[in-house]
Amino acid sequence: MTRYMNQCTCFILPKDVLERLAGDKKLDAALRKAARDSALISDAIRGLRLKNAELTGIAQSVGAHLVELAASPDVAVYNSKNTQNLPGSLVAKPNTSKDNTAKRCFTETTSVAKFYKSVFGRNSIDNAGMTLLSSIHYGSRYNNAMWNGSQMIYGDGDGQLFTDFTGGNDVIGHELTHGVTQHTLQLGYSGDAGGLNESMSDCFGSMFRQWEAGQDVTKADWLIGANIIGPAAAARGYKCLRNMANPADKSALAAQPVLYSQITPGMDPHYSSGPPNLAFATASLTLGGKSWERVGQIWYAALTTSGANPNMTIPQFAARTRQIAAQMYAQQADVGAAVDAGWKKIGL
Ligand SMILES: [Zn+2]
Incomplete structure (x- = not known):
């Protein structure tokens, strides 16, 4: 079970x-x-x-x-x-x-x-x-x-x-x-899988925000929760819950680690999601254009085409996106290079 x-x-x-x-x-x-x-x-x-x-x-x-x-x-x-x-x-x-x-x-x-x-x-x-x-x-x-x-x-x-x-x-x-x-990877909620689970939600939540605004990756704020910060939190210098493009941002209420090696055992998934969030934001910013058109398609395929994998690790997910990028965009070397740059940014 x-x-x-x-x-x-x-x-x-x-x-x-x-x-x-x-x-x-x-x-x-x-x-x-x-x-x-x-x-x-x-x-x-x-x-x-x-x-x-x-x-x-x-x-x-x-x-x-x-x-x-x-x-x-x-x-x-x-x-x-x-x-x-x-x-x-x-x-x-x-x-x-x-x-x-x-x-x-x-x-x-x-x-x-x-x-x-x-x-x-x-x-x-x-x-x-x-x-x-x-x-x-x-x-x-x-x-x-x-x-x-x-x-x-x-x-x-x-x-x-x-x-x-x-x-x-x-x-x-x-x-x-x-x-x-x-309903797809059925990721657990502890360890690497927990961080990936939270990161999937941030990546697709942010992509949805960008898609609604018709935004290019350079126009996107890459923030999570910027619209729910109340006046008392704003007065204390907080502008969001998390910043995907800069996980260690001090103005984020829950600033996160940046590198995969900084994830520690037992870490709350809202923190271990920082490195994979940064990998996604970096890949998207490196490639340019609309996040959901190419990098988002790779992340979606990695989420939905592997069957259930509740204990998937972040390096396994990284390998899967690299593999999908090579297959899906075989004729566009810049896509694979951008995905690679994303994971390298967090030390993978
Ligand atoms: Zn969540």
Whole structure:
């Protein structure tokens, strides 16, 4: 059963950031409480994820995924109404809702589905039209967003450290990509595989953000979570959660290691994702153009064409992308060279 023991917590924010903020005496008591409560709830949700991933693995092994549910996914938005109730109550017409969070969640989730379909030919998370279910207004002042193994969950944030988590299109792309990973490589959530799991979500979340803006790699900000940083965090000099092109950036709330050799045993996947994030950003910037057109295609093929590989290491993933680049772009030597430059940047 070990191949299904995928303990992905799959939050956008690592736990230690919430714990650090909860213990920061310079912040007012209400903000510290919101951070502490968010860390506790995030812990409790972790258990749900394990069982959902196990079910996905078993369903795939019996071929249940071969049946398509719909030609394109339904997008359903539920409202938890600031409780921990899941999924909450269905929002009847989210696309015309007066609640901006509902409207944005529907619009951006639909857009992620379109991104996966038009850029990669993928029909929803499972490539079989799976309904994309989201719950908004989860908890009270809840500082996180997550994929729990079967649906997306978004908190409103406390309004000071973090704002509404649906406000980041990269956050929405990140969470949905955890679902894609669950249905493809089925990466675990510790060691190298955990870092790769988080990195896949950042790479596709960032690509989605760039695709929506029609941006060239040089125009992209390569930041994760820039739109959910609240005024109190901004006042302290923070501008994002992570910076893919500069993982050690001090203005990132969760600055990361840069080199593969700096990853240590037991490191939270939100930190070990730094080096593979930098490899992707470097390969994309070296090649130029639109990230999703060539480098993104290689990363997608590496994610989706190897079958399940829950314990995949970062060097194995690097080797796979080099191999795919050579096959897919045999006539374009600059593509392989760019991918190579990406991995060399982190020491691989
Ligand atoms: Zn994540």
